[in-house]
Amino acid sequence: xxxxxxxxxxxxxxxxxxxxxxxxxxxxxxxxxxxxxxxxxxxxxxxxxxxxxxxxxxxxxxxxxxxxxxxxxxxxxxxxxxxxxxxxxxxxxxxxxxxxxxxxxxxxx
Amino acid sequence: xxxxxxxxxxxxxxxxxxxxxxxxxxxxxxxxxxxxxxxxxxxxxxxxxxxxxxxxxxxxxxxxxxxxxxxxxxxxxxxxxxxxxxxxxxxxxxxxxxxxxxxxxxxxx
Amino acid sequence: xxxxxxxxxxxxxxxxxxxxxxxxxxxxxxxxxxxxxxxxxxxxxxxxxxxxxxxxxxxxxxxxxxxxxxxxxxxxxxxxxxxxxxxxxxxxxxxxxxxxxxxxxxxxx
Amino acid sequence: xxxxxxxxxxxxxxxxxxxxxxxxxxxxxxxxxxxxxxxxxxxxxxxxxxxxxxxxxxxxxxxxxxxxxxxxxxxxxxxxxxxxxxxxxxxxxxxxxxxxxxxxxxxxx
Numbered sequence: 001x002x003x004x005x006x007x008x009x010x011x012x013x014x015x016x017x018x019x020x021x022x023x024x025x026x027x028x029x030x031x032x033x034x035x036x037x038x039x040x041x042x043x044x045x046x047x048x049x050x051x052x053x054x055x056x057x058x059x060x061x062x063x064x065x066x067x068x069x070x071x072x073x074x075x076x077x078x079x080x081x082x083x084x085x086x087x088x089x090x091x092x093x094x095x096x097x098x099x100x101x102x103x104x105x106x107x108x109x
Numbered sequence: 110x111x112x113x114x115x116x117x118x119x120x121x122x123x124x125x126x127x128x129x130x131x132x133x134x135x136x137x138x139x140x141x142x143x144x145x146x147x148x149x150x151x152x153x154x155x156x157x158x159x160x161x162x163x164x165x166x167x168x169x170x171x172x173x174x175x176x177x178x179x180x181x182x183x184x185x186x187x188x189x190x191x192x193x194x195x196x197x198x199x200x201x202x203x204x205x206x207x208x209x210x211x212x213x214x215x216x217x218x
Numbered sequence: 219x220x221x222x223x224x225x226x227x228x229x230x231x232x233x234x235x236x237x238x239x240x241x242x243x244x245x246x247x248x249x250x251x252x253x254x255x256x257x258x259x260x261x262x263x264x265x266x267x268x269x270x271x272x273x274x275x276x277x278x279x280x281x282x283x284x285x286x287x288x289x290x291x292x293x294x295x296x297x298x299x300x301x302x303x304x305x306x307x308x309x310x311x312x313x314x315x316x317x318x319x320x321x322x323x324x325x326x327x
Numbered sequence: 328x329x330x331x332x333x334x335x336x337x338x339x340x341x342x343x344x345x346x347x348x349x350x351x352x353x354x355x356x357x358x359x360x361x362x363x364x365x366x367x368x369x370x371x372x373x374x375x376x377x378x379x380x381x382x383x384x385x386x387x388x389x390x391x392x393x394x395x396x397x398x399x400x401x402x403x404x405x406x407x408x409x410x411x412x413x414x415x416x417x418x419x420x421x422x423x424x425x426x427x428x429x430x431x432x433x434x435x436x
Contacts, residue, residue, distance in 0.1 A: 071141070150357075243379060
């Protein structure tokens with residue numbers, strides 16, 4: 001399934017429930033921030049080493065998967081509503097970052 | 110390009126720069142939250158109607174695309190490090206949400 | 219009651235529950251971000267005009283007060299743990315901002 | 328200086344610059360979230376132990392103080408615009424939390 005087809009599924013889901021009226025970019029950015037806040041709460045008291053083990057606890061793993069899915073859903077909706085090609089935007093950013101952060105020791109003569 | 114191949118590209122990018130030591134889930138959740146914060150700043154003073162027109166301003170559009178790409182990048186890295194299949198997690202969440210929020214007027218006899 | 223005495227009350231509250239071990243600045247920043255996320259969720263689908271009326275609904279008002287209190291609590295804890303004088307930091311920032319954003323039409327000769 | 332007088336100073340600052348039109352609760356929640364995002368970025372790659380030492384680096388300390396001040400400023404503005412008494416809201420929350428999280432070993436017979 002491509003990113004575009006996931007976006008279509010989410011768009012249909014919203015349209016069927018008459019939620020499109022709420023899905024302007026400002027509101028979707030807030031919804032995205034809210035979901036990232038929930039994800040943050042799961043990790044806030046964990047040591048970094050504990051955070052790396054979180055998926056071995058089934059209850060925690062379910063919670064993390066659900067929040068990550070919510071973040072992904074609102075990011076897809078936001079990009080869709082803004083007409084942003086997520087993959088193209090990411091590739092463009094990676095090219096910029098490759099220049100900004102050159103690989104140490106690479107590219108020598 | 111699939112989600113998995115984007116994740117591989119980001120993982121290689123991090124490995125080449127010896128950044129993997131910083132990419133534990135706790136830190137990546139914070140990095141994701143930081144990027145969502147930057148996206149939020151772009152939209153904070155806009156009326157919802159203005160937010161819907163933001164991509165028609167080329168400078169603003171570039172800024173939004175760059176921040177959306179950063180959010181996507183850290184979400185992909187986080188899912189990768191946690192071993193979460195983003196697409197599967199999203200589909201599972203959509204099935205749950207379809208039950209939680211039934212289509213009004215649908216499913217009648 | 220001063221800011222310092224609120225901080226003392228929160229510090230005692232944490233100490234009595236043996237929570238100080240979790241209250242390092244990194245974790246407290248995440249806790250602050252998590253609470254701001256909850257506050258964001260309350261406002262995400264509201265039009266700006268609706269957001270200005272939110273306190274006239276008693277249930278909503280209670281929820282907003284509770285989240286605002288949580289944000290304040292973690293901000294006070296964070297400043298306390300970092301040894302930051304919140305009031306002094308705010309005054310210093312306001313002086314900087316007064317230079318950065320001069321009053322239009324003022325100061326002319 | 329009391330919380331109320333800090334709020335008055337911030338309110339005057341906004342009024343002089345004709346910013347009150349932007350300071351509805353929805354926008355202020357986003358501005359608060361944006362500033363917390365900037366604070367999060369400062370801490371994202373630090374180990375918890377490093378985060379506890381951050382104020383010993385003068386450059387970092389200045390950045391943290393500036394971001395903490397911004398968070399405080401928007402929290403004060405938000406509470407002011409909503410008519411929330413921050414101190415009363417915090418005390419009410421602490422009383423609730425004292426019941427929710429009793430001190431271990433205390434209150435026995």
